[in-house]
Every structure is written in structure tokens, then in C-alpha cells.
Amino acid sequence: MGVKNVISHILIIAWKDLIELFRNKMALAMLMLMPIFMMAMAGFIFPSSTSMSNISVALVNEDKGSASSMFIDVLERINNSTEMMVLTNASSFDEVRNMIQRGDVEGGIVITRNFSLNLMTGEQGSIIIVTDQSNPQISIALQTGLKAVFDQMGTVLAQKNVEPLNATNSLAVVKPYHVETQGAIPGTFNYFDFMAPGLMAMTVMMSVMTGLPAAISHEREVGTLDGMMVAPIRRLGIILGKTLAQTVRGLLQGILTLILAIALFGVVIHGSILLIFALLFLGVFSFVGLGVVITSFAKDQETAMMVMMTLMFPMMFLSGVFFPIQQMPWYMQSISKALPLTYAITALRKVMVLGADLSAISLEVAVLIGFGTVMTLIALPVFRRAMTK
């Protein structure tokens, strides 16, 4: 009887909130725009892979010998196929530095004097890569890209050098092993496959976490919350009803995020869609308590939103949406491990990217349920007290 009533109250409150949402054109537009902006930001600003293209690079050849011209020949041939660089000629190291400072080029390659001579005489030929430290992203891409080129050229040169030995496979002599990367699931993997689950979880949770305090404090400010508070209904019903509405709103955004990720960035889902939604629900549940506590303490809508945003921002980075948490220093990793979002994202990633099933994510699920239950139990009395201040 009691439970049946609470459920009916949850549903009617959610129904009411959703009608309000769908009749609010402005709110609907924002709801659609958020995932689009999010995707655009993540997709076009963050590098989607380490292979960049059309980086303008200055090339200096101080060497007069034949080895350097062969080197440049190979470099240009490789570059023609990858289109990584746009090469410009320069006369000296100093000029390259000036060009970088002026912003004409984003890096440089200097083939030092006596490069050919050194190679002939069995010494090491040296090449300097000039990087633009003010732009670490490109700088790193350039280094990795050029290293690969030099590596390949070194191999070609070495192969030539060992040819007189008459080995059956000169390549095997120079490079005795061959490394190949293969994922746990078939297909190529890009940065987006890594990011999409996190972005989706974040979109849903951010939507609920900003939406819930806003919805409750808004009703408190305009006075309609009193209408629910004077009714003989459970306070839990009010909280869960509003949460349900916000979750539906969040899931709509999550679905939109997913569709964009699939359509624009070729993300492939390997696991069960049902499990993905269940995880999103669970992620929301793990957060609700926190949102309610914040709402209870915040005086008005603005304060609630501000506190929420302040918490969400670091959480976004700490929970491994953009970077694997393994990259962080140990103390950051411990903070990260205390955040429910981390577990939601990890589980989601396992399901979406690796096609994991429920048994493979049981730890994450347990943590999320535990966290959510504890937070809700804390939040209820806090909410009850705050509302009758």
C-alpha cells in the first residue's frame, strides 16, 4: 500500500516535470545543443589520433653530400603518402627559430653539416628536430611522426649497408623482430572509441546533476514545492520523482551523444545496449544523493548550480573521460577511485568497447549501487530537515 503510493507519486511528479520540460521550447533547444557542443568540442578540438596532417615544417640542409639529398628524397616520398607535413626550405637553424617565433612554421628539420661525410666514414649522421614548445600537441605529433620516418630510413640505409653480407633477408638482419598491435576485439581503435562511453556517461550525469538541484531549487523559489510538501506524501517520492524526470532528460541527451558519436566519428558499440542503459541509470542513481544534499544546503538555484558545476568540472577530468586514469600521478588516481563516475565510465567503456557482459563489470556495479544507496540514505534526512527550516 505504502510502496504502491510512493511509486504512484514518483510517476505523477515525473510526468508533471516532463510535461513542463517538453512545453519549454528554450529548455528543449538547450537539451539538444548540449550533446552537440560536447561532441564538437571533444571531436574536433582534442586530437582524434596521433596522426596529424599538414603541419608546416621548415627544412634546412647544411650538408653538401649525397646522403642528405637521398634522405630528403625518402622524406618527401613518405610525406607525400601521409601528408603529415608541408615542407618549406630554410637556410639555417637561426632562420628556423625565427620562423617558429613568427608563427610561419610549426617545427623544423635541420640536417647538420657533414651528415654525408659522417655516414661515409662510419660515424653517426645527426639530424636536429626543432620543435615549438608553445604548442606541445603538435610538437609531440611532429616528434613521433618524424621518428617513424627516420626509423624507416635508418632501416633502408642499414639494409643497404648489410647487403654485401649476402644475407637471405637483409631486413631480418637489421630488424630481427617485428611488432604488431592487435586489439582485444577486431577492428581499428581510435581515441574516440575510448572517449565516447565517458562522454555519454558524463552527459547523462551532468544533465541530472545540474538538472536536479536546479529543478528543486527552482520550485522552492517560485513556491510550488510547498504544494508538494503540504501533501501527505513521502519526501522520498518527491526526490525520486524529480530524479526520474531528470534521468529521462539526461538519457535523451545521452542517446543523442551516442548517435552523434556513431554517425560522425564512426564509433562502434560492441556490447548490449540494454546493459549500457542500465549502467547509465545506475550511474545517475549513484549521484542523486549528492545532488540532493547540495540542493538542501544551497540557498537558491544559482548557488546550487554553482556548487554543482564546481564539483562537476574536476570530476570530469578525474574520472577518466578524456585521459586514462593510469596516466595520472598516484594521489590523483586515489581521488579518481573515490568517484562513482569513474566506475560508471570504466564499466561503460568495458561494455561499449570490449563487449563485456554483466559478470565482467560486477565490481563496478556493486560500487555504484553501494555508493548510491549510502548517499541516498544520507540525503533523505538532510533534505527533510532543510525543507522545513
Add this chain to the structure above:
Amino acid sequence: MHGIEVNNLTKRFGTLVAVDHVSFSVEEGEIFGLLGPNGAGKTTIIRMLSTLTRPTEGTASVGGYDVVKEDGKVRELIGLVSEKMILYDRLTAKENLWFFGRLYNIPGELLNKKIDELLKLVKLTKWKNSQVGTFSTGMRQRINVIRAMLNMPEILFLDEPTLGLDPQSSVEIREFIRKINRENKVTIILTTHMMAEADMLCDRIGIIDYGKIAALDTPINLKKLISGADSTILELEIPNLTTDMIHSIQSLKCVSSVSQNNSTRIKVNANGDDAFDTIIDAIRANKGKIISVKTLEPTLEDVFLQITGHEVRDKADQKIKMKMHRHHMPKTRVR
């Protein structure tokens, strides 16, 4: 006995004492008014009685149930029209009523019937499916009031039910309040800062000022406080009114208070047989030209002035008003 019992009810917000050891009781079937200026503590009392705010001290029972310990029971008995309208602009009139009705677990069929009935009662049937946001304030308040009646409350709280309404709507709301009190036997406790409204509607009135009850009685008895004491209330129009003139009127022994309505009009409360002559003489002596003199019946406003020593509007209005008073009448104690 039921109704409402309030004992030393107190509410502090930090150091501010919004409600200060208030005690009163409201009988079943009564219309009880809390009258006082803005900030007097009326809303806070209503919120404590309707379980929305926890009292700092004291107790209160509504319909025989304690507002803190048995808040759930209290909620089943009451309806609330608070200062802010409890309606969702983007929902239609029907949707709003449906939503709140469902919170009280009224079965669908019965609820539909009740909604139609109530809408008819306030003559808004044809607006049933229009969004409340498109309504005039008067229409919204009518919906708001029937919303509070959905669960057939025994006790209805109305916090400033006609605030900000046009005269026509105010009249309709007042008629509705009287009607449900008479026909549905609903006990009503309402707040207002309008003397006339309290006078018109209430069986008994508690005058509240700075969180305390300054007087409590029927409107007639409250008015007798003044007229019984052979008091005179004059409204004078003097085109060449000066501050000195007001000071000299104020310093007269028979005058209890002087208030200025605008640059040429003053209202004087005085006692005694020769008050009229004395006041006119004083104005003449100050070379004042009197265009008109009116003798007024005492209103609750005068009662309030007499009891609290200041005007009802003085806290509410921002416009600076010259107000002077002396000789407080002995304050009426609450029982």
C-alpha cells in the same frame, strides 16, 4: 476539541525573532484572521501550522494533531493557499488540478468529477484545457484556491489570498472563501495586511505586530476599543499645511496621533468632548486654511494604530511618511 491550538509558538531566524511566543486558538468552523503589516510574522505562523516550517519553540496542533510530531496526519487535513501561487504555468488548469489531486491519491474518476465541479464553481470551466501561464492573476488565484480544496480539507490556510488582485477578483475570492466556510464547514485561517478585508471576512481577528499578538477579538469588539473611548477621527484638508502646524496639533493633549496622507491632507485621532474645537483652533492659530473636515468612523486601521502605536502600512510602504504619535492607549492584552 479540534480546530487549531497554538501555544507559545516561536520562530527564530538567526537572531531575528519572526514569531514571538504566540498563543491563540481557532474554533472549528471559524474564519480566523491574522492581521498585520509586512514582516509581522504572519506567513511564518501559517508555514509552521501547515508543517512547512519547524517551530523553534512552543507547540501547535491542527485538527488535534501536533504539527511536528504528527505532521503526516496534519497534512491530510489541511489545504494551503500560500503567498506564492502553487501552480505550474506550463500545465493546463486541468493538468494542475490533476497533478495535485493525484498527490492526495484521489482515484481518477472521482478526481475528474471533482475537477469539473470546482472549475464550475469558480466559473473557469471553459479554460480547463488552457495553460495557466496564459491566465490573468485573478483567474490563476481562483484555480489556486480550488487546488487547495481538492482534498476536501477540514482546515484551509490562506496567506494573503487577495494580494495583488484586481478589486473584482478580490471580491470573488472573498465570496468563495465565505461560501466554502458556510457550505463545506471548512475552518479557515487567513492572513492579510488589509484592515477592510479582515473586517469583512473574519469572525475573529488577531492583530499581529513584530511577531507578537497585540490584540485578539471580534472586529466589532476591536472597533469598540476606539469608539467606546469617545474618540474622534478627523480628516482635514489644508492647502498651506506646514510641519510646524502638524507639530502643534500633535502637541495637543487630546490628540493621540497625526498622520499625513499627502501634502495637504492629514488624519488626526483624538479623544475627549472638545477635541474637535481644540484641533480647529490650533490650525487657525497657525494660520492654516481648512478646506474640508470629515469625521470618520473608526476602522480596524485606527484600531491597529491605537494598539501598536504605528500604522499598518508603515513597514510595507517605501514612501517616506511623516508619522507622529503620543499617548499610547493601554495595550489590549491577549486573554
